Amino acid sequence: AAQEMVKAAHERRLATELGIRAGVRTWADLGAVDLLLSQREREVVDTVGSVLKTQARLLSLLPASDPAWAQWSTELSRRAKR
Numbered sequence: 001a002a003q004e005m006v007k008a009a010h011e012r013r014l015a016t017e018l019g020i021r022a023g024v025r026t027w028a029d030l031g032a033v034d035l036l037l038s039q040r041e042r043e044v045v046d047t048v049g050s051v052l053k054t055q056a057r058l059l060s061l062l063p064a065s066d067p068a069w070a071q072w073s074t075e076l077s078r079r080a081k082r
Contacts, residue, residue, distance in 0.1 A: 002044045009037040052076070 016033045019025030055072060062068055 002040070002047045006037070006040045006044055009033070009040045013037055 013030070013033045016025050016030050020027065020030060059066075059069055059072055
């Protein structure tokens with residue numbers, strides 16, 4: 001859901017840029033949209049961080065030798081390289 005909000009904010013920014021070219025929007029409007037976009041991107045980062053914390057808490061209930069730890073750390077490393 002948070003990623004869809006970022007996508008919508010990008011579309012709103014594009015619409016504002018087109019509005020500036022047409023003379024119906026101002027640079028202040030673009031600044032407001034950029035602020036909204038940065039807030040939405042921060043929400044995605046916060047959500048991912050919360051999910052990772054929750055996963056780590058759940059994994060902490062398992063012994064370190066459990067295969068779930070290796071799978072989780074491998075997937076985490078793979079995603080971090082993107």
